Amino acid sequence: MKKLPNFSFVLSFSIAAAVCGISHASAASVETVMITAFGPWGGNPINLTERVAKELKQNEASLLGEKVRIEVCNLPVEYDRSIVVAKDCFSRLKTKPSLVISLGEGGGRVDVELVGANLDGGHADEAGKTNEGKIEAQGPDHVFSTLPIHLFTTTELQIKDENFLNISEDAGDYVCNHNAYLMGKHFAKKRIPYGFVHLPSFRWSTTDEKAEMLAGHVPAKVSESARVLANIIKTSLNFYGRGSAKKKLNQTASSNCKTFQAVSKSN
Secondary structure, eight states: OOOOOSSOOOOOOOOOTTTSSOOOOOOOSSEEEEEEEEOOOTTOSOOHHHHHHHHHHHTHHHHHOTTEEEEEEEEOSOHHHHHHHHHHHHHHOSSOOSEEEEEEEOSSSEEEESEEESOEEEEEOTTSOEEEEOSSTTSOSEEEOOSOGGGOOTTTTTOSOGGGEEEESOOOSSHHHHHHHHHHHHHHHTTOOEEEEEEOOSTTSOHHHHHHHHTTOOOHHHHHHHHHHHHHHHHHHHHHTSSOHHHHHHHHHHHHHHHHHHHHHHO
C-alpha cells in the first residue's frame, strides 16, 4: 500500500513533541510485542502482511524464544477505521507491549520506514473514502520511528541478499503512512517504541507464489519475511533492554531524524 505522492511538498525536519522527551517502563520477564497487519486491498485476495504476521505468531517460540509473545491485530485498509481498530486491539492487551510494529505491503523487499509524514495523497481507501492534505492541521510535519534502525544491517538481521533490505525515508501517502504518522504519535505518548515496516506485496509475487498462498501454503517469501521481522524484533528488544529506555527513545528518534535528513538531501 505504499503509494508515492503525486505532488511535491516542503519537508520539515522538526521532531514531534510526542516523540521526544518520553520514557518507557522496564520490560517484564515475558515481553509482549504487538504487530498490526492489513487486510486485502486494491482487488487482491490476500495481503502478505496478514500471512507474515500469522507465520510469526505460529512460530514465535522458534523465531523469538520462549520469552516473547506476539499479539497480532489485523486492520482494514481504511484511513479512519484502521486507527480505531489498532487502538482497540492495544486497549484489549492484558500486558503493556514492549514494542509495537505496523506492517504494510510495499514492493518486493523489506522497507524499514524512518518516518510517518503529515500527509495524505488523495487516494481512496477500501471504504471509498478519500483523504488529501494534512492528516492533522496543527500536527508536526513528521513523526519519527523509535525503532533502532541504525542497527538494522543485513548482517544483524541475517539477510543474505542485501537488496532485500532498504531503509526508507518515504512511507508513501496512503493508509500505511497515515498509520505510521498517527500510531507513531499515539505510542510515543504511551512511551512504547514504535515503527512501520513495509514487506513484499502479494501483487509483486510470482505466479507460483500466489498459487501457493491461495492454496493456503507458506511460500519462501512469507517465511523469509517472518524471519527478518523476528530479527528486527529481537534487535529492538535487546536494544531497549539495556540502559536507560528514556534516553534510548530520544536517541532513536534523533538518529532516525538525522538519517532522514541525510537521505532526503541526497535524493
